[in-house]
Amino acid sequence: MISFQSVGFVFQNGTRGLNDVTLEIGEGITAIIGANGAGKTTLIKHMNGLLVPKRGNVFVNGQNTKDATIAQLSRMVGILFQNSERQLFSDTVGDEISYGLRNFGFRDDQVEAKVDEVLSIFDLSDYRDKSPLTLSGGEKKLVCLAVVLAWEPDFLVLDEPTIGQDRINKERIESLVRFLASKRKGIIIISHDVEFLWNLQPRVIAMSNGSILADGKASHIFSNKRIIHKTRIVMPQLLELSTLLETVSNPFSSRDQAVNYLTGLMNKSS
């Protein structure tokens, strides 16, 4: 459980980062949406101690982030930032994954086992001895995900994971997220890729100017015009269609039913 209690944060140069944020995030998929500067990245940096609140407290699995090191918190909350491919530096993919594991105190034999395990989950076993710097953008992204998941944190936080990814890679990321959710992990995704988020049907937290604007089901948040405007996103297409259908003879009894039906129909085409 990640818990924010009346958290306030101000940057060194005086700009407001977070404004009285209170929320709890547990297992399952949670999406965070908001315009640039709304505080999304500031929020997730509080989850592993990279930032600590000026006001209020953040608790990760009961541990106050002010009393723990970033390494200790990262063990529980694995964060993959935007441009995560930039952190790759090792000679081989295997080494890259071992790096984090060793930092967290895993023994050599454990490290080997974990590397094998995570590579096979991602279908990257053939890449074990390849240099990470020679991989394509999409492959690098997968390696970065493997790096974080190797130490099996309770939470996985993804900051804009789908930028620059083609559809096939997006689907891989999507199935990974579902897999982790089925294992009762908490997955937090910052994204403005509404179609990607819509497929996951997450809990959605909308932010603006450092505050929480709204918090609820995807279908509610994404059909709220005011929230859409403030977070600078667009409505997912099938949801938009459902709302438009309501203006004509509508065979569906509820919007949810409409969306589910249309989504099922669409997926039949593949």
Next chain:
Amino acid sequence: MENEIISFIDYSFSYQNSGHWALENINLNIKRDEIVVIVGPTGCGKSTLLRSINGLIPHMFQGDTKGSVTVDNLRVQENPVSEMSKRVGLVFQNPENQIFMFTVERDIAFGLENTGVPRLEMQKRVDDVIESLGIGHLRYKPPYELSDGEKHRVAIAGVLAMQPDILVLDEPTSLLDPRSAIDLMKTIERLHKKFGMTILIVEHRLEFSAVIANRIVVMNKGKIVSAGPVREILAAEVPFRLGVGIPPITRLHMALKNGGIEMGQIPITPKEFMQNNREKLHD
């Protein structure tokens, strides 16, 4: 054909020491005033294609070339990039790495200084371009005070000041939020109308670019796989299988069609869907 402004004839290119063809047997004609979107999975050669249009390939990137690329009646292989840059404006993905100067107006003038344009003409062009892109309020600002969307506009302005007939954009919306992406596409459309420019856009996010485009070209593994009117191509099997991000509404349309239901024209937005199937919906 006089109407063609870009012409690839049996063009192939292999980067030095790469051992394979990044582009293979490309035959492509782009007409004046067209807006064309180029899609394909990562590694399909889109970026190589773009750089072959303004001369970065083969002049800056060495390699083996076959066939020819002709832009505005100039053979790219025989003309330096500086000559091509007067006809082709190439805007790269990350605007941060394209803004060199400390004020916006100075950066826009960069290309003009480089080509020795006289000062009065330079100042006039800078003023014009600033007005066309609506960035007058940013004129004296340094790049680190600009938002991402503003940086994109400044990068486009810098290229536009050289008055090219062709504007080429490499994944212009990948770093932008949806609203900013829509705004940018609208700006590009406005420029297209105002200056009669030919526009090429490489994109993953078709929901935004397909709306303004005339044609789509689909690439895979260095080859052109299909090309044609936007809606036709989006509704086809091949792009979907290759991993091109087809708008969900288009997929829905295809699903309904495959299910035997007669549908109107192929839509790319929900509003189009409603409009195209007006009568059916009223039943």
Next chain:
Amino acid sequence: MLGWIREAFLFTSSNSPLRKLDPRIRVLLTIELFTLSALPNVFVMAAIPLAIVLMLGLIGNVFSKLLKAMIFAGIFSIIIGAIDFYVNTDPIRAIGVSVRFLGIIGSFSIFFLTTSPDELGSVMKRFRFPRDIIFAFLTAMRFVPVLLLDISQIIDAQRSRGLEIQKGNIVGRVNKLFPLVVPMVSLVLERSNHLAEAMESRAYGSVKQVSAFKELRFRPVDRIFLAISTPLMVLAFYFVLKF
């Protein structure tokens, strides 16, 4: 601390009367103040240039930032003064050393706070520096804030993988730098490649005779300023050198 350095020396697009002056005048001013600060033997005299610097800061609308530079420099100036006192055991002289140091830092700070790097580039051009050198210098300055951001992102990413910079012995600590240095280097290389492509695509280096968007020209306000400040400066130099 990095934030302070940024604040104290970074040019921002604010309104400052000093900006109306031709940048060459500002260069002259800085050199004058710098020499004035470096020369005096008695600290009372050293206070004069410092006072001028602070006054200019007020006029130039950059006082608060200048003050931050002064405070930052103040720490060093105290250290320098202390060392001088240790060597020469003359407290008055030591204070003089400190004040002079402050004056020097202040004169540079005023310049950088009111002069955009583009203007500095124009001045360099007037003094016939080669274009490539000017461009390299300006680009380096332009990307310093960007690179600072890059390195902080890389540090964040590696700390999120358990990197603990404070722990460990010397050898261990050097090894720890690897995950920071390698990504940084490849990032810088990547940016350089992108920059080269963008420069090439805008015809950099294609003609020998490039034109200039803005030309430096002396205006009445510059002449007036020179007319007023030169005799004052001469007077100041006279006093300083006399004592």
